[in-house]
Amino acid sequence: MRILHTESSINWGGKELRALEEIRWLNAHGHEAWIAARPNAKILEWARTWNVPYFEVPFRGAVLPAAMSRLWSLMRQYRFDLVHCHDAHDAMHGAVLRLLGAKVIRTLHSEGISRRKLQQLIWRHGSDRVIVVSEVLKQRLVAMGVSSTKIEVINEGIDLAEFNFRRTGDKIRSEFNISSGCKVLTNIGMIRPNKGQRYLVEAADAIVAAIPDVRFLLVGEATRMEFDEELKSSLAACSQRDKFVLTGYRTDVADFIAASDCVVISSTAEAHSRVVPQAFAMKRPVVATDVGGLPELVKPGVTGTLVPAADPAALAEAVISTLKADNSSILDNAYSMALERFQIDGMMQRTLACYERALGTNR
Template sequence: MNAMKVLHTIAARDWGGIACRVVDQALWTNRNGHECWLACPSDSAVAAGARRAGVPTIGFDFDRPFAPSTILALRHLVRRLDCQVIETHTGRCANAAMFCRDRAVVIRTRHTTQTVKPSLTRYLRWRMAWDWTIVTADVIAQDLLAAGLVPHSRLDVIGEWAAERFFDRSSWPVWRAETRQSLGVAEDDILVGSVGMLRPEKGFDHLLRAVATLSTRCPRLKTVIVGSAAGDAGWEHHLRSLASELGLDGRVIFTGYRSDVAPLLQALDLVAVPSTFEAQSRVIPEAFASARPVVASDVGGIGELVLDGVTGWLVPPASPESLSRVIASVYEDPGQALAIRTVAGRFATERLTIDAGMHAHMAVYEAAWACRRTSPFRHLVLSDLRSRAAPVNR
């Protein structure tokens, strides 16, 4: 195949790392001679964010993936778009898409390190329902292989990447000056920052406890947390209250959701990824591409990117003491941080570009298309159910 028509599907409603990655994929695909769409719930934050970014977006409800109306509506959409590839990014949309394998290649992309719960139906779906599996970290691949859920021959690891804007060195000095000014941070302050949804597993409470222990030792240390809560704002309130309880008023900045991550990273002297649960954080390749040093929890697939003492620092999860030691070392020894970020920047340039990631995706599409098999489920979609199919929301 030369030009491809690709449909991405997301059943989730909240904006997050998966949606960001898919938007990157769709924009790259459409810029490079192919056609690409995203199907997701029309009233979701995912749809709103994708449309703002310029991704052709189709409203689709995956809440009942096994309902005949959902299956027939998706089949109608695939036929109308004449797409050759469906790449699914969440469980419910993957379950619906498996009934379209007679019309397109179905790729199941898994973004989480959560273990697949054992059951016969899940085992059969993973073994038979999709043409190929992509995972975003090697640790996920090893888990699926150990459970016998996918054959090695139809499994590829394509990790996170950084978009082109993060590599734009010509903009870095201006971004740093303007962003620090907007945040009220002086140039001689040391600014530690984290980017992500405000959820417990992101570990921002551990970061706050870490910086609180350094108030006397590092008097010019400030912290910024970039992100918003998904749905319930209770955890955001908890973090703000915790910052006050720890005596960090005036030293911690909560920016809320920001789309200008590249300029924000330039304002930082250290990027912290204190997650207690993570596959491969998107912000790590972005920080590497921005030549910002990274300290991260040694969980999930993070160690596949952050090589301790080489491209960054790894610390145990939920360990404010370990975090504080690294933060203090960056504060007191900027030369060490410079050496780390130089190596990390080179690593990003060589291996973590969106071009590299998307060429890998295209190779998977080509391989899956080459060994395309007829869906064993096509006969389950009965013609007398067509009248009950829900119309595609546009």
């Protein structure tokens, strides 16, 4: 099967990473897949690093003749079986390609669903199948008029060889001079308001009062300069700022999780999560907010702990309780969930089945 993946964002985050992971898996399993993206997009930098085949396409906010001409030329030259769109802007181009006879898949990776009439029309009619990363996103699309029969819920997939619970945290503890007895709280994600890092900063006083020997690792980079400045401003006002480390973007996520005594998801909006299944696979406790698709993963008292969003006091209480508790049964449950639902091979087999259904769809 030949698949053209498209991604119009210039940033680098979870959805861009998932797109490249899908392409790499497809190419390693007998298929042919490419990524089409803007010339200055970060996803192309990583495509070059990972030897992922790519095309440069001048995507912008609207459907532009130059981008459509390039895409149509690629469709004719390479005879792709289908197009898989990962962002709203390239999905508009995908909708036009579908009108021209192409088979189109679209993935919804985030909670940012536009309410504009044109975008709703594209959701309903611009693709043959829609993949969503959580059940809550499926229900939101159904409420907008998208047929439930064309929506597939396909969660994140993780590589258990990389996210292995036997991995030690020695590398990270050594790098940041953290003693073996010090508790490590890790938040992994892009630095932006809806990731809620500020609420972990605001919870720090209460956490340190209960557990003085603790460090906070904030792993990720800001998508905008002002987001970085806002977080640093919050830290400057925090009396525990010396216990925080801002690592910037890192590729060694598994090492950070291995070094953690608790993984904290403090988001105010989250369609699903890559980090939660990774922590489950590595048998690390998770405290997360009860937003978006997170409650589909984190079951209170079963696979982790949920707290209200934007509530530093509740977040602190949950973290303290988790660090002091015997979490062995919860960790076993979470690990079982990771094995059953979140392996990358399973994710991609479901994706291939979705492709096959799209190719058999009567337009």
